[in-house]
Amino acid sequence: xxxxxxxxxxxxxxxxxxxxxxxxxxxxxxxxxxxxxxxxxxxxxxxxxxxxxxxxxxxxxxxxxxxxxxxxxxxxxxxxxxxxxxxxxxxxxxxxxxxxxxxxxxxxxxxxxxxxxxxxxxxxxxxxxxxxxxxxxxxxxxxxxxxxxxxxxxxxxxxxxxxxxxxxxxxxxxxxxxxxxxxxxxxxxxxxxxxxxxxxxxxxxxxxxxxxxxxxxxxxxxxxxxxxxxxxxxxxxxxxxxxxxxxxxxxxxxxxxxxxxxxxxxxxxxxxxxxxxxxxxxxxxxxxxxxxxxxxxxxxxxxxxxxx
Amino acid sequence: xxxxxxxxxxxxxxxxxxxxxxxxxxxxxxxxxxxxxxxxxxxxxxxxxxxxxxxxxxxxxxxxxxxxxxxxxxxxxxxxxxxxxxxxxxxxxxxxxxxxxxxxxxxxxxxxxxxxxxxxxxxxxxxxxxxxxxxxxxxxxxxxxxxxxxxxxxxxxxxxxxxxxxxxxxxxxxxxxxxxxxxxxxxxxxxxxxxxxxxxxxxxxxxxxxxxxxxxxxxxxxxxxxxxxxxxxxxxxxxxxxxxxxxxxxxxxxxxxxxxxxxxxxxxxxxxxxxxxxxxxxxxxxxxxxxxxxxxxxxxxxxxxxxx
Numbered sequence: 001x002x003x004x005x006x007x008x009x010x011x012x013x014x015x016x017x018x019x020x021x022x023x024x025x026x027x028x029x030x031x032x033x034x035x036x037x038x039x040x041x042x043x044x045x046x047x048x049x050x051x052x053x054x055x056x057x058x059x060x061x062x063x064x065x066x067x068x069x070x071x072x073x074x075x076x077x078x079x080x081x082x083x084x085x086x087x088x089x090x091x092x093x094x095x096x097x098x099x100x101x102x103x104x105x106x107x108x109x110x111x112x113x114x115x116x117x118x119x120x121x122x123x124x125x126x127x128x129x130x131x132x133x134x135x136x137x138x139x140x141x142x143x144x145x146x147x148x149x150x151x152x153x154x155x156x157x158x159x160x161x162x163x164x165x166x167x168x169x170x171x172x173x174x175x176x177x178x179x180x181x182x183x184x185x186x187x188x189x190x191x192x193x194x195x196x197x198x199x200x201x202x203x204x205x206x207x208x209x210x211x212x213x214x215x216x217x218x219x220x221x222x223x224x225x226x227x228x229x230x231x232x233x234x235x236x237x238x239x240x241x242x243x244x245x246x247x248x249x250x251x252x253x254x255x256x257x258x259x260x261x262x263x264x265x266x267x268x269x270x271x272x273x274x275x276x277x278x279x280x281x282x283x284x285x286x287x288x289x290x291x292x293x294x295x296x297x298x299x300x301x302x303x304x305x306x307x308x
Numbered sequence: 309x310x311x312x313x314x315x316x317x318x319x320x321x322x323x324x325x326x327x328x329x330x331x332x333x334x335x336x337x338x339x340x341x342x343x344x345x346x347x348x349x350x351x352x353x354x355x356x357x358x359x360x361x362x363x364x365x366x367x368x369x370x371x372x373x374x375x376x377x378x379x380x381x382x383x384x385x386x387x388x389x390x391x392x393x394x395x396x397x398x399x400x401x402x403x404x405x406x407x408x409x410x411x412x413x414x415x416x417x418x419x420x421x422x423x424x425x426x427x428x429x430x431x432x433x434x435x436x437x438x439x440x441x442x443x444x445x446x447x448x449x450x451x452x453x454x455x456x457x458x459x460x461x462x463x464x465x466x467x468x469x470x471x472x473x474x475x476x477x478x479x480x481x482x483x484x485x486x487x488x489x490x491x492x493x494x495x496x497x498x499x500x501x502x503x504x505x506x507x508x509x510x511x512x513x514x515x516x517x518x519x520x521x522x523x524x525x526x527x528x529x530x531x532x533x534x535x536x537x538x539x540x541x542x543x544x545x546x547x548x549x550x551x552x553x554x555x556x557x558x559x560x561x562x563x564x565x566x567x568x569x570x571x572x573x574x575x576x577x578x579x580x581x582x583x584x585x586x587x588x589x590x591x592x593x594x595x596x597x598x599x600x601x602x603x604x605x606x607x608x609x610x611x612x613x614x615x616x
């Protein structure tokens with residue numbers, strides 16, 4: 001058995017418009033890399049962290065905390081060293097913390113001979129999410145572990161469903177260079193919603209799931225609507241309405257806030273459409289003068305994976 | 309082209325636990341019969357109505373009102389006679405009004421050479437639902453027209469999705485002999501819900517749709533939960549909690565209120581299980597001394613259909 005592996009840890013889009021706290025999807029060409037190495041020394045040591053200014057102390061790092069949760073569930077007598085090469089910016093809204101925590105536990109599970117199920121790996125990773133945002137949410141870590149689209153049907157007990165992902169689905173993500181902390185963007189949400197909006201929302205969740213199984217891209221697009229969270233959170237994101245309408249005009253199936261923002265995502269059928277949407281999004285931020293990162297990626301079907 | 313047809317008009321279960329106002333499913337061996345006949349005389353005449361004490365006047369009868377909506381959309385110069393043979397009791401919560409309005413418009417559409425789509429037939433039928441309950445809801449008429457499970461993704465614009473229906477799915481429905489009017493049972497609902505309950509609900513809608521497409525009976529069962537409507541409406545239904553727990557113990561995948569009640573439905577895998585659930589439900593009402601009707605039926609896959 002190998003003592004060291006290098007893994008790709010995908011960025012993820014949580015919520016996906018209608019599915020607040022339950023839906024998520026993994027990206028294929030946006031993500032971090034990590035090297036995980038077995039050591040005879042007990043515990044977890046983060047030996048390298050490049051690309052972002054994040055804590056190296058195990059207990060303060062999401063990969064460390066998730067890894068410790070896994071270690072505590074084994075009788076493995078040794079430990080792990082972790083190297084983290086971040087490409088995903090913290091606070092961008094495309095699952096930066098989830099990439100680190102899932103990459104750590106997925107790789108450790110490989111090195112230990114796969115004693116844990118994907119569901120258990122999600123549970124360990126949720127400890128990292130709790131450190132990052134104060135909440136053990138699963139909507140980023142589930143797609144990072146399972147790949148493709150995932151549904152968190154229930155949190156108690158935790159029940160994750162991997163949803164069929166149409167092959168031609170591409171995501172465009174634009175990240176305006178402002179930071180919104182997940183904890184802050186949760187605070188502005190109301191604790192109650194109208195029943196009428198709830199009905200619209202679960203109608204769209206049903207439509208999106210049906211569209212994913214039947215590979216009906218038009219239905220997927222019609223279902224990508226959020227009556228509950230987007231109207232509140234979008235006010236924190238510069239030029240959100242312009243970016244959204246430009247994306248839809250450029251041919252996107254749908255467009256919304258990625259996770260708690262500030263990144264905005266769009267889904268398109270085919271890479272060419274996704275690129276057109278990227279151009280339309282960039283045009284808006286170029287005009288407004290807001291610096292941004294932009295990504296076009298196929299939906300990732302396998303989640304965290306070994307590289308090289 | 310024929311001048312007269314006899315049709316079976318299926319009973320339907322709306323809401324299906326998690327899908328308030330959006331989900332519905334049609335039954336195969338519970339329903340009304342209607343005879344629809346072309347006439348040279350304009351307008352719609354209800355010539356016979358057996359089995360229930362309901363108004364014969366066209367404008368006061370749901371089949372009449374739905375039929376008039378269809379007629380108004382055609383340039384057909386004649387009219388129709390309608391005979392209605394009710395087996396579904398009004399106010400039972402299994403789509404009595406939907407059976408009559410869909411049966412009328414579906415049969416008229418056949419006799420006119422099918423000028424209208426299923427979606428248009430649903431829209432005509434919704435006029436009948438408005439007469440019956442004050443609300444143009446579509447969650448009973450959609451499965452009666454399309455068959456199987458249907459999702460009303462959106463009301464405005466109306467968007468109906470026919471969902472895959474696993475072949476071994478059977479319904480058990482028990483109707484305690486008390487009447488709850490749909491309009492009354494809507495009044496007791498709250499107009500706001502907690503965001504936390506909303507999240508659970510759309511997680512379960514997503515899970516149910518995924519379970520129907522993947523024919524995962526266990527997932528279907530886990531998803532048949534209602535955190536929003538059932539806790540309120542179930543207090544109007546005698547011994548609801550006992551019937552539900554007895555059904556689940558007898559092997560039902562899930563159990564809940566059919567539409568606005570008072571009927572209680574359960575879904576099971578296979579006819580034998582559905583019969584066991586029927587016995588368990590009956591035992592409760594026999595003990596409590598409440599008269600009831602009970603039905604076991606496969607899920608109907610085609611909706612309203614020609615008979616004889």
